[in-house]
Amino acid sequence: MLFMILLGISSVSSAVEVPHSLRSRQAVQRAVAQLEPQLAAKEMQLGQAAFIRVFKQEEELELWLEKDGQMELFKTWPIAKFSGHPGPKTKQGDNQAPEGFYFVPPNQLNPHSSYHLSFNLGYPNRYDRTHGYTGNYLMVHGNSVSIGCYAMTDPVIEEIWTLMDAAYRQGQPFIRVHIFPFRMTPDNMDRHGGGPWHEFWKNLQEGYLSFESTGKVPNVEVKNSRYVFE
Numbered sequence: 001m002l003f004m005i006l007l008g009i010s011s012v013s014s015a016v017e018v019p020h021s022l023r024s025r026q027a028v029q030r031a032v033a034q035l036e037p038q039l040a041a042k043e044m045q046l047g048q049a050a051f052i053r054v055f056k057q058e059e060e061l062e063l064w065l066e067k068d069g070q071m072e073l074f075k076t077w078p079i080a081k082f083s084g085h086p087g088p089k090t091k092q093g094d095n096q097a098p099e100g101f102y103f104v105p106p107n108q109l110n111p112h113s114s115y116h117l118s119f120n121l122g123y124p125n126r127y128d129r130t131h132g133y134t135g136n137y138l139m140v141h142g143n144s145v146s147i148g149c150y151a152m153t154d155p156v157i158e159e160i161w162t163l164m165d166a167a168y169r170q171g172q173p174f175i176r177v178h179i180f181p182f183r184m185t186p187d188n189m190d191r192h193g194g195g196p197w198h199e200f201w202k203n204l205q206e207g208y209l210s211f212e213s214t215g216k217v218p219n220v221e222v223k224n225s226r227y228v229f230e
Contacts, residue, residue, distance in 0.1 A: 016106050016168045024111035024161065031155075031162040043067070044074060047170035050163055051217045054079070054140075054150060056086055056097065057182035061140070061150065063163055070215040077160070080144040081151040086181035087197045089123065092135045095148050098123045099181055099200075101207060101220040101227060105174040109164070116142030116154045117161045121177060126222045140177075176217050184208040203227050 032046070039045055049066035059079045064071040084096035098121060108120040118141030124133050139149040142157035152160065164175055181197070182188050184205040192201065203226050210218040210229045218229040 016171060016173065018106045018165055018168045019109045019111050020165075021111035024117060024165070027117060027158040028162045028165065031158040034155075035159055035162060038075065042072070042074060044072070046163070046166040048167065049170075049172045050167040050175050052160075052175060052177040053211075054177065054179040055183055056082065056099070056180070061152070061160070063160060065163070071211075071217060072215075074163070075159070077152060077156045079150055080153050080156070081146040083146045083148055086192070088133070088200065089128075089135055089138065089148065090131075090133045094135075097146070097148055097150055097179075098128075098135075098138050099179045099204065100125060100127055101204075102177045102179065103174045104164070104177055106165075106168040109161070110139075113139075113141055114143075115139070115145070115149075115151070117157050118142070118149075119161075119164065121179075127225075127227060130222060130225050176220075178207060178211070178217075180204055180208060 035046070044065050044067060051064040051071050053062045060076050061079055062076045063074050065074045082097045084094070087096065088100060089096035089098045102121045102123065102125055104119050104122060108122060110118045110120070118139040121138045121140065123135060123138040135148065140152065140157070140160070141149055142152055142154040144151050144153055167175060181201060182192065184201070189201065189205060207218055207220060207227060207229050221228050221230065
C-alpha cells in the first residue's frame with residue numbers, strides 16, 4: 001500500500017500532503033526497485049523516519065532511518081558537486097554551500113525542479129538570520145551541478161527523494177538535515193583549529209557529538225546567537 005501511495009494512485013489520503021509530479025512518481029518507481037532489497041537486507045522499510053547528515057570535506061551525504069527507537073545509518077552517497085570551501089554561507093552570491101542545522105518540511109520538496117528533483121534546505125535559518133547572513137534557494141538537488149547547493153546525480157537524488165517522501169507520507173512532519181564542514185572528531189577539530197570559523201565549528205561539534213553519543217537526533221534551538229541542543 002505504501003508504494004501505491006508514493007505513486008499517488010491510492011484512494012487513501014496520506015498523513016502529510018507531499019508535493020509530487022509525473023516526474024517524481026516515475027522517479028519513485030525506479031528508486032523503489034533499487035531500495036527495497038537494500039532496505040530488506042537491513043531489516044528496514046520505506047516510511048521509517050529519516051535524518052540526513054552532509055559532510056563537505058568528505059563529500060558525502062548520509063541518510064539514517066529510525067529503527068527500534070534509534071537512528072541507524074541506511075546509506076551513504078557521494079556528493080557529485082558543491083561549491084565553495086569549508087565554512088558557512090554568509091551572503092548572497094558568495095557561492096558557499098551552507099553549514100548548520102536545518103529542517104525540511106514536505107512543502108520544501110520541488111518535484112518540478114530545473115535540476116531534476118530538489119529540496120530546499122531552509123537557508124537562512126534562525127541562526128543565519130541572527131548573524132545577518134543572506135541568500136536563498138539553497139538546495140540539495142540532482143543534475144550534478146552546483147552554485148552554492150549540494151548536487152547529486154539524478155539516480156541518487158531519486159533514492160533520497162523516495163526515502164524522504166515515504167517518511168513524510170507515514171507522518172514525519174519534517175526531516176532534519178545537519179551539515180558539517182567535516183566529520184567533527186577531536187583530531188579533525190585540531191587539524192582545522194585556529195581559523196576564522198573555529199568557534200562556529202566548535203558549536204556545530206556539540207550537535208555532532210550529541211547525535212554520535214546517543215543515536216538520537218537532538219532538537220536544535222538558537223539562543224544568544226548560538227545553537228543549543230536538547
